[in-house]
Amino acid sequence: MNSQTSDTIHTDLTIIGSGMTGMAAALFAVNRGISTTLIGQHSAMNFASGLMDLMGVHPSGREWDDPWKALDQVRKDLPDHPLAKVGNPDIENAMGEILGFLNDQALPYHRAAHKNVNVITSVGTVKKTYTVSETMWNGVVALEKKSPTLLVDLDGMKLFSARQIASSLKERWPDLRHQTIEFPGAETLEELHPEHVARSLDLSANRVKLANRIKPFIKDAAYIGFPALLGMYRSREAVAELEQLLERPVFEIPTPPVSVPGIRLQETFISGLGKNPLFRTLSTMVTRVKTGAGFTITTGGSNTPATIRSKAVLLATGRFLGKGLVASRQGIQESLLDLPVMQPETREEWHREDLFSPQGHPVNRAGIRTDKSFRPLGRASEEPVKNLYVAGSILAGSDWMRMKCGSAVAIATAFAAIKAIEKANK
């Protein structure tokens, strides 16, 4: 990692926001020789589930098996959707570059060639997604074949009941059994925290003890499923060893936050990017962005204030949870540069009466509008800011939660924005 002691940091690109979009953009940038400073604190990436969605559901409610066909249809029907601005080849290239990087960093993800896959969730629903952490892949296969499978949960883990999953899915998957195991060494603990379990399973000795407790319950099971906590930094190794000990394929099931696969992803990005001398990260908050000939960015918060001089800025600050957008009674604002936000005319229209309304809530399609190169559209009277780009969930027009396209919006728009930055600076 690049460390500079002078007061002012000079960089080609500053990425504001350390979530999936910011991390992906940083990877694309340094891979293209662009010196990059990533600034962000408290990203929502540790909420990531270990699944990556491409495109799953059309606003009409139709569910797609082929995400690429879904993208074609979205381009036709929803020209304002951010992914309508990126072609399928670029989306494929972007996904490929990210998955290649994760593979190199020993956090591989797995996908089917041209179709969405089904995974079971911790509340016993079946979710369609595009790519899953390799540690979850056997679950996709077991579900497809409805193989006899044992689901294991750990006594004291409050957000995950194997019995709930097995019972909820009984009709769909009759050969699903469940067993609660006391985690070795945690017998006296009242509560079990997923992160602690995950870290302890980075050690081989603990895997052996856990496997010994499970063995008597395997019986006819051809697969064994666990909550997603099989190792923190050595999850691939943990799963492989458990498979060897249990003599069965093993898989993880995504859990609600705190999500161990999300933490793995975040740590992997930071450590992998950190090996590149073009990359620098500041775990702090941006307090001010001054435009003019280049950008002057001031950071603050709890850390020592720093000043960054940057040729280009990519805003990847996310939505409300990421604090890129701020909602008051009067309306929605962009938090850093006061960029114009496309939004419903009145607050009455933000949400529908029914939380689960199939049409989704209009507020989730509010956001920043951009041109085809992901430069924000200014107000009518203003000159657009040069070398300013926006990517990720802050963009207008995508309801990622309902269309199941969150990862693709993050990764593909980051890719397109970095390509535009590369081109503009040549």
Add this chain to the structure above:
Amino acid sequence: MLKTENTCLKTKMHVLIKPKASVIILATLIFFYGGTVETDVLIIGGGATGTGIARDLALRGITSLLVEKGDINAGASGGNHGLLHSGARYVANDGESARECMEEGKILKQTAPHCIDDCGGLFVAVRGDDENYVGDFPGFCARSGLSATPVSIEQALEAEPLLSKKIIAAFGVRDGAIDPFMLSLENIAHAKALGSKLLCHTEVVSFEKDNHCITRVWLENVHTRQRFSVEARQVINAAGAWAGKVDALAGAATEIIYSMGTLLVTQSRMTEGVINRLRPPSNADILVPGGTVSILGTTSMRVDDPDLIKPTVAETDLIVSQGAQMIPSLETTRYIRAYSGVRPLVSQGKGDDRAVSRGFVLLDHQDTGLDNFATITGGKLTTFRLMAEKTADLVGARLGNTTPCKTRTEPLPSTLEGKWTEPGIAPRAWMQKPAGKTDRILCECEMISESTVDTIADELEKNGQAPDLLNIGKRSRLGKGPCQGAFCSTRVMAHMYNNGRLSGPDGVDELKAFLSERWKGQQPIFWGDQLIQAELTEAMHCGLFDLELETPNPDKPEHNEQTDEAKGDSHE
């Protein structure tokens, strides 16, 4: 006018079930056989009044069956401030209500102290308010015999630091906060202990009449649509805002004005005591502490149908901006819920609905030629006991029972049934668990543990009600903290599956029903932090779990509880 000898005392012998059977057996028999239930008194409506009547009658030795189409306090009894009025609000134009409130407040503080936070209150005027009203106020209070102590601006600001620096006058009054859910749950619990019965989710569909009597009342379970009938010697309509609809079924014309009021719940308690705006009653001029939160309201808007009410964005904005004139930080604080209630006002002429007397009306229906029917409506939470007393006096006399009312002095017993709605009870129970005993916290916002959830579920089952998330939520603070149920709902589901109370695919429907219920009270307050929480909830339950794509289980009867869903509950 009142006849003690009543032709309706003769009941026919269509008895399949003895009144002493437990509610569960009762419900089961009704379910399998249909049939007829016999009772001395049938009470329609499970709000503060209906449950109060059940207790009052039971203390006189008269048992009753109370039927409620939603759940306890589903109407105005749940949709209010939880204010125990000193009466000062009514001194200017309704002296009788003022005196009634004062009297009843004193009685309730004596007999039901566990339901009351005797926090006191202030009336404050801010710059720009009508100074004539401010000047007249002490005289108005004196006229009704109320205590109103002048308080200096400095003293007021010291007692309530969040008050506006622009206040120009302040008076101390004997307001209090009352937990309406605990109150009704305790009243019905006491009535049940004395032999009365409760059936929730049971709606009146028709009356059979013969010879100046209601001979039979047909009822329907709102979930199963199973019908059965009740033969009662006396029938009491305590349906509140729905009293007109019930009277119409019996052929009596009672015109009810529906005045909707909306209230907002803040995330934390803003003041020690009740804060009232010292001006003629208007929008958003009362802030009442409710345990760990405060409740701000209300508005007054006439609506056509008590079943079709919901808080709006416009009302919310009005309440926040008006409330902020008294307490400026109400503009910036986080709100966790909005809800509406309907005041049932009995039509007595024209004018602002607030000017209509807030007194209650007891109709004996002699004029419509029904000798065993009474309707009690109007009034307010503070005077529920008096309303129950007057009704029980009438019905007791008709039944030839001369035992006088006991609720003026008899303490309301404190049972387990009401206690979990109180903030702080669940954490205290958890702290007191024996060392070494496992009892995990399931709701981290409100510190509700596994054993608390189990206790509430047991009580629900004992009462013949489903121990599901929605019902547990109504009897505790589950889902009422900052996370609004996003996390605790999944933890409680997992726990319910693990202990075998739940099995099969119904959990997803339950989860959706619970989250939908929490959502309904929040739409108008989605901005700032609350919108961030909403985004997280949706990311988790739609983004990850795909709950919006799950179709309801067709084998399960549809959950269709308009009344509960539309109004939410005040008890935050």
